Amino acid sequence: MDVRALETLRAVRSQGGVTAAAAVLHLTPSAVSQQLAALARDAGVPLTERVGRGLRLTAAGDALADAAVDVAVALERARAACAAWAGSPTGSVRVSAFQSAARLLLPVLLTRVAAIGGIAVECADEDVAQDAFAALTDRHDVVVAHRPAEGDPGWGEGVVAVPLLREPLDVAVPVSSALAGRAALEPGDLAGVDWIAVKEGFPVARVLADVAARSGATPRVVQRINDFHVVEALVAAGHGVALLPRYSSGGHPGVRLVPLTGVRAGRQVDALVRPDVAQRRVVAVVLEELAAVADGIRRAPAPTGTPG
Amino acid sequence: MDVRALETLRAVRSQGGVTAAAAVLHLTPSAVSQQLAALARDAGVPLTERVGRGLRLTAAGDALADAAVDVAVALERARAACAAWAGSPTGSVRVSAFQSAARLLLPVLLTRVAAIGGIAVECADEDVAQDAFAALTDRHDVVVAHRPAEGDPGWGEGVVAVPLLREPLDVAVPVSSALAGRAALEPGDLAGVDWIAVKEGFPVARVLADVAARSGATPRVVQRINDFHVVEALVAAGHGVALLPRYSSGGHPGVRLVPLTGVRAGRQVDALVRPDVAQRRVVAVVLEELAAVADGIRRAPAPTGTPG
DNA sequence: ACGTCCATGCAGTGACGCTACAACGACGGT
DNA sequence: ACCGTCGTTGTAGCGTCACTGCATGGACGT
Incomplete structure (x- = not known):
């Protein structure tokens, strides 16, 4: 039972496919496929099953992949054992x-x-x-x-x-806005405003939904931008407000970050x-x-x- | 870092040398030596050092061998993970x-x-x-x-x-002996008798020394035989008495096993x-x-x- | 129905490890 | 003090095995 094949199995699981796994392992998909075949032959049970045009690990394959990380950990500990003397x-x-x-x-x-x-x-x-x-x-x-x-x-x-x-999420508003003068904002203050959010599925997208839920209405998202610099430029230009992390943003002179109270909003x-x-x-x-x-x-x- | 080399290192430690390790691994000593060299090169520290005409593991080698068993355990657990489905x-x-x-x-x-x-x-x-x-x-x-x-x-x-x-050690005496009539024997009863013991360094050789120490004198060992059948034949012929495990011996008609009291004598x-x-x-x-x-x-x- | 994507099988090739043989070094007996 | 013997370490040759490249089959989306 080859440890490289075990590592390959683990990569196939975490990457979700043979081709993607081959990429991170710097191999061809053919090599990965052959390793999986050899491993399954050695194990005596099928480790993968076709699903659509991709594949998925069987229960046995999943268990073996779990065991594979233990093997990798033990191997790395062995390396560390020498490194301590090195x-x-x-x-x-x-x-x-x-x-x-x-x-x-x-x-x-x-x-x-x-x-x-x-x-x-x-x-x-x-x-x-x-x-x-x-x-x-x-x-x-x-x-x-x-x-x-x-x-x-x-x-x-x-x-x-x-x-x-743990980084609090503040509300980024234009300095010219009436909201910029407030020391703090509550969800109720933000009903009806235009939002600039991150792309669907990206981190802290969910937080905006939580905040908006407190204000009683679904947020009106007018733009979806991931780069905070772009977001700040849009906010400064008056295209909407945004939730931005306190320590990682706030560099734009036309934007003010106002703390949000009444709801726990933050990113870890x-x-x-x-x-x-x-x-x-x-x-x-x-x-x-x-x-x-x-x-x-x-x-x-x-x-x-x-x-x- | 090859797991086969790690396994080889472990074998070299437990067998105490390259040649002996090669024997149990079904390899030539040359192959073992090359694996050790490759492993040491990969580890960056010397794993073995010459001592006399043999060799010994360095501290780093010892630590790596310890880690090697963890790797082997993890690998075997991986095999077991498949076997559960197999x-x-x-x-x-x-x-x-x-x-x-x-x-x-x-x-x-x-x-x-x-x-x-x-x-x-x-x-x-x-x-x-x-x-x-x-x-x-x-x-x-x-x-x-x-x-x-x-x-x-x-x-x-x-x-x-x-x-x-846990098997008690009884005293094997000839049936014709006066001791054969006793229900039990104490160390004191055995002062001055001739002993048939096992070879030096073999298991339960130490026990006889303990028993004899209670009788106050060093035991007079006249023969050193490991096979219990031979021992029983000698005892039956009157050449001496012996310490024999209760369940594993006593088949000879000319021998009687008498329990030993007053001292904890047994083999595990x-x-x-x-x-x-x-x-x-x-x-x-x-x-x-x-x-x-x-x-x-x-x-x-x-x-x-x-x-x- | 076609194109695209993904996984798989097969032949070729390259590298790596093992066997065989030779040499060096060290210990123990005489 | 010498020499025989045992055990480890180097080198050449060979076999094996895993990876690359290409072709195939199947499945999804247009």
Whole structure:
């Protein structure tokens, strides 16, 4: 029973198909398919079943994929056992973050990690739909993701989440608006306004629905934009208001962030890691530094809009 | 990092050398040496160091070997995960036992396992020195071993022991002897007698020393014989007395087993299994049956000397 | 009904590990 | 102190196995 085949099975499950799994494993779909066939022959039971033009893991395949992560964890622990004698942690860690978190966290993270020495952090920015974050852990060691602060984490099964930051969602209004003068806003104050929301299915889209529900009506969404800079530009131009995270936005001079009261609105920022890569000493160090960076922001928020 | 190399490292540690490890792995010493070299190169630290004309694992190698068993356990658990869907446990299990336990346990074990169906038990008899039993688990799935009942188990690190039977040690005396009429014997009664003991370093050799210490003198050992049938023949011929386990001996008409009081003398029979093979469903079944057989003997001892 | 996408089978090729053989080093007996 | 022996380590040759590339079959959407 080959560990590479087990890893492949796990990738097929998390990626949802042979082709996608082949991509993250840097293989051809043919190789993946052959590995699955060999594994099923070795196991004695079918591990996958065709569904439509794709495939799905059977119950046995699912159980084996679960066991595969345990194998990967044990293997990584073995590597860590040698690394403990090999000296201080060294290597490269691939970190991915969605745009606003990348802007907020990565600069400080890179500085801190550089101070340690010997660790190379390869950054990337990826913002995907809520349920696609877990799959990113196949391509990156650490994935900074976000979700509505209320409710359970809801990341997939085979992924560990390290909480980084709880960020309140404020209401972004044009400075020229009457609402800009208020110290705080309640859901009732926002009935009938035009909203600029994020794309369907993306993180914190659900929060707007919750807030609007308190105001009694469904929100009138006039635009769906994911990039906060674009959102701020639209808000400043008077095209609507938006829910924006306090620490990651507010840089635009024509926009004012007004706290929202009467309803718990926030987003939770987590670092997602696969349990096996979490065993790597370097990854653990980078995770610690990332948590420290987030902690520093929580203590002394430095909105990008505040000069100096 | 190859799991086969990890398994090889573990075998080198338990067997104490490259050549011996190669034998149990069905490889040439050259292949083992190459695997160790590749593993050390991959780990970045030396895993072995020359000592005399053999070699020994370094601290890093020892830690990696420990991690290797975790990997093996995880892998075996993965196999078990499929086997759960594949149907009832099937396969072959290699069982080894020292002679007297083999005679006592294996016939019933084979009958019981045959009744289940689908499981092939490959038996072997191996009796080795006390500290060599653990290494046998590299060649057999289940190793039935024995040790003095008092004191801690003392089997190696990477092996799990399932207790099977605690067997009292009686004093085997010739039926013609004056001692044969006694209902019980105390250490003091045995001062000055000739002893027939087992070979140096073999199980329960220590017990005789303990008993003799109670009688105040060092025992006079006139013969060292491991096979109980030979021992009984010598005892019957009046060449000395011996400590023999109650359930596994006493078949000779010229020998009487007299209970020993005033001192706790017994041997403990354990089943030894490597933690990874313990994950195999078939092995677990055979272990259960083995424990049941031993339990049956404990409830209704059937000394081989009792006819019918 | 056609095009597209996805998974799968098959032949070719490249790399990797094992066997066989030779050499070096170390221990123990004489 | 020497030499025989045992055990480990290097090197060449070979076999095996897994991956790439291409062709096929099936399923969904237009």
